[in-house]
Amino acid sequence: GAGVSQSPSNKVTEKGKDVELRCDPISGHTALYWYRQSLGQGLEFLIYFQGNSAPDKSGLPSDRFSAERTGGSVSTLTIQRTQQEDSAVYLCASSSQGWNTEAFFGQGTRLTVV
């Protein structure tokens, strides 16, 4: 596609439910990043993929968070048993190679846990 697409754009969920957030990167981009941004805060690095592999998962806040990427394209971030502190904007970005090339961001998914 023309840009990075994230869905849904907004998600309200009840505490304890599982949610899946989707990211469609720019076609051909091998690197894909997930970040979290709480209100008025900076971007918190969660995980990145190079192809389908995620070499470093240490940024994931807890074992309730997981992510996968299939076919070197679409990625899904799953949060199990959501908590109120998970409420934030989840941003996805992709780049053609990695940190030495510019990253293109999606518009984000605003997650609200009630």
Add this chain to the structure above:
Amino acid sequence: SQKIEQNSEALNIQEGKTATLTCNYTNYSPAYLQWYRQDPGRGPVFLLLIRENEKEKRKERLKVTFDTTLKQSLFHITASQPADSATYLCALDITGAGSYQLTFGKGTKLSVIP
């Protein structure tokens, strides 16, 4: 561990003046450093990338410098305009291992006053 520090949370300047924003890192110098702009409710947008062997890079009214001795990058906006008001983020690979873990500073919110 490597930390990224941006000089202030907020910076107010008069229209027409030059805005200077600072990004400091604490340990090893990254091979690349990037600057992004973020408007409220939107994902960051790439502005400039500078390599460690480049002392300065320019794009229209923007200028970035990279001083590996001071472990600092400066971001300048000349002839600033109210439309330049946004949060500006620097980003780099904090692992120093040439990984793809692109990590962002907390950002500086710039307000250009007419």
